[in-house]
Amino acid sequence: MREMEEKILTEGKVLPGGILKVGNFLNQQIDSVFLREIGEEIAKLYAGSRVTKILTIESSGIAIAAAAGMIMKVPVVFAKKHRTSNVDGEVYATSVHSFTHGNDYQAVVSRDYLTRGDRVLLVDDFLANGNALRGLIDLVRQADAELAGAAVAIEKCFQQGGDELREKGIRVESLAMIESMSDGVIKFRR
Ligand code: 5GP
Secondary structure: OHHHHHHHHHHOEEEOOOEEEOHHHHHOOOOHHHHHHHHHHHHHHOOOOOOOEEEEEOOOOHHHHHHHHHHHOOOEEEEEEEOOOOOOOOEEEEEEEOOOOOOEEEEEEEOOOOOOOOEEEEEEEEEOOOHHHHHHHHHHHHOOOEEEEEEEEEEEOOOOHHHHHHHOOOOEEEEEEEEEOHHHOOEEOO
């Protein structure tokens, strides 16, 4: 998606440690006009994929997931992040390593909202090492639901998550694919 690349180039900031800051349009302030375009793009990519539900993880995936859900007319579920592993039997839970915070947390979703028969599209803002998506895939598996694929706004291809998931046969669509951002220079994979 050319517009996503342009937004990254004009408004993104490369931070040390391979982090891209997009607080200006996605992660803190949200460009709502652009958000709709993101939703439309994801809906277009997964048109005809019989998606019944979108699953994301709080908090930064929610806006994008909701935008896609509105266009696709399907419910949006977000997994909640819990610090402890004390969870009751009413939920599916999985452990995820956070790339940005360096710690582990539990991603938890109520059994009421993810069920057998659902065909699930995973949505998130970033794909780096793939831990967040792998956690969501585990939740889908626990619910005995079907996985339609994943859509992320920005994939950092210099980390391995996207390639590893594709090698497993999982459909992963990224609206912008960053090949490298050494010395603050962002290069895209096209
Ligand atoms: P992964 O689990 O694939 O290693 O990392 C993806 C998660 O970490 C996303 O949910 C996202 O919130 C966060 N993340 C990873 N890399 C970046 C980054 O460069 N910038 C921002 N803002 N978040 C990131």
